[in-house]
Amino acid sequence: MIRTVKAEEITKNIKEMCIEANHVLSKDMEELFMQSAKKEKSTLGKQIFGQLKENLDIAREDHIPICQDTGMAVIFLKIGQDVHIEGNNLTDAVNQGVREGYAEGYLRKSIVEPIERINTKDNTPAVIHYEIVQGDEIDITVAPKGFGSENMSRVFMLKPADGLDGVKQSILTAVREAGPNACPPMVVGVGIGGTFEKCAQMAKHALTRDLNEKPSVPYVRELEEEMLVKINKLGIGPGGLGGTVTALAVNIETYATHIAGLPVAVNICCHVNRHVHRIL
Amino acid sequence: MDYHMKAPVSREDVQKLNAGDYVYLTGTIYTARDAAHKRMKEALDNKEALPFDMKGNIIYYMGPSPAREGRPIGSAGPTTASRMDRYTPQLLDLGLGAMIGKGKRSKEVIDSIIRNQSVYFAAVGGAGALLSKCISTSKVIAYDDLGTEAVRCLEVKDFPVIVVIDSKGNNLYETAIAQFREE
Numbered sequence: 001m002i003r004t005v006k007a008e009e010i011t012k013n014i015k016e017m018c019i020e021a022n023h024v025l026s027k028d029m030e031e032l033f034m035q036s037a038k039k040e041k042s043t044l045g046k047q048i049f050g051q052l053k054e055n056l057d058i059a060r061e062d063h064i065p066i067c068q069d070t071g072m073a074v075i076f077l078k079i080g081q082d083v084h085i086e087g088n089n090l091t092d093a094v095n096q097g098v099r100e101g102y103a104e105g106y107l108r109k110s111i112v113e114p115i116e117r118i119n120t121k122d123n124t125p126a127v128i129h130y131e132i133v134q135g136d137e138i139d140i141t142v143a144p145k146g147f148g149s150e151n152m153s154r155v156f157m158l159k160p161a162d163g164l165d166g167v168k169q170s171i172l173t174a175v176r177e178a179g180p181n182a183c184p185p186m187v188v189g190v191g192i193g194g195t196f197e198k199c200a201q202m203a204k205h206a207l208t209r210d211l212n213e214k215p216s217v218p219y220v221r222e223l224e225e226e227m228l229v230k231i232n233k234l235g236i237g238p239g240g241l242g243g244t245v246t247a248l249a250v251n252i253e254t255y256a257t258h259i260a261g262l263p264v265a266v267n268i269c270c271h272v273n274r275h276v277h278r279i280l
Numbered sequence: 281m282d283y284h285m286k287a288p289v290s291r292e293d294v295q296k297l298n299a300g301d302y303v304y305l306t307g308t309i310y311t312a313r314d315a316a317h318k319r320m321k322e323a324l325d326n327k328e329a330l331p332f333d334m335k336g337n338i339i340y341y342m343g344p345s346p347a348r349e350g351r352p353i354g355s356a357g358p359t360t361a362s363r364m365d366r367y368t369p370q371l372l373d374l375g376l377g378a379m380i381g382k383g384k385r386s387k388e389v390i391d392s393i394i395r396n397q398s399v400y401f402a403a404v405g406g407a408g409a410l411l412s413k414c415i416s417t418s419k420v421i422a423y424d425d426l427g428t429e430a431v432r433c434l435e436v437k438d439f440p441v442i443v444v445i446d447s448k449g450n451n452l453y454e455t456a457i458a459q460f461r462e463e
Contacts, residue, residue, distance in 0.1 A: 042460060044300075044442075048404055051440075055410040059355075068345045068355035068408040068428075106354055108345040108428050117315060119427050148360045148382070148405060180453050181360050181383035183405035235461030239404050240383070241442065242456025272406050 003136035007087035014097025017142035019105035021274040028211040045243030070107035071144030073126035080135035095124040138280040149268045152178035158262040174266035180240020183270035191265040193257035203267035206251035208275040288336035289377040299450035304438040309338040315429040317367040331422030335375035343428035353418040357408030358382040372396040401441035414439040
């Protein structure tokens, strides 16, 4: 059976999700944030955690964005192959949702033409990743991405001989160089394998994972745990002002790759790791 | 040490600050980020006036989200300072009193901070809602066409910042991180 979903319905949901993501941190992120705050040993670090908690409360209660960088809208759409979209072109419908959300939600319009730097004034276009899946539903994730941390993200085209140790060193290199610039405590998304663009996309997608979920592959789960410990030994701390909590989580995705390569992407996100998820 | 300090700042005030001090600023500060710095550089190249006198004034690297009705400003936290490094020494040589941002600075900027006896403060990155509470008025004074990147004059009260690079060149990012590093 083919199910029909109206394009306006997609627009409306994207609009609401852009506004929600920028004002309220998702429950999984907030819980992890609170748990991590208790582990901080630095006095200044504790003070910064306190300010960041207060910031979350003000954002929620006063309806003001958590961070002034309300990001570039990154949207993952998983579309069931039994869905028929009626009305507007799907990409236009998504961008219309971003346009309306950023206007009505008093969100910052941060998107410019790359060389001439002319602002599009409505925060479009969004970066949209489409995937066709089984079923008759549309699965939407909206993840507004700030650029303080985006600028500190890296892709490493390792050699097969670099192996797992090379992957670990790459992750540590990216986080060490990011330091205070990426607004720590951060969430680290990692993509291992695939091609140049596939590993980057996995690293981004890894940031949207519900933090209560763990990867099913044992070595990936162990690698996440090991890297979180190692990153927190770098000493960067909250605000980059020294401390024992530099990262809140390390989320890793993997994919098969070529016999000649080992691509690794590290996408860093600040403590405002925004992701809202809905199924239509 | 905790200090309450007036903005603009005097050289004497700046010289007593040490990396790691907490400072609450009250008075007038100015916003400028990437695009505004580029315009200011062009203005200097063309021997035109800058939007405000650098002497003793504080630049806050910040582009706010839009204000809701009845409020002075939207979310208003710091942006990454290093993107302004290319332009900063020239402004410091003109007497820029202090800068507020987040993240590392280049060696050229640090040398210029020492030479000009200035200071680099960090505000907490990602605390834009909280920091907006310390801003009572906001007025665009130049480059309005740049939208969020326009130069704004802000009145702030007890705006909380931390001294990261002081006038002697001490750098809190380096010393504090080294203290907790266990590699």
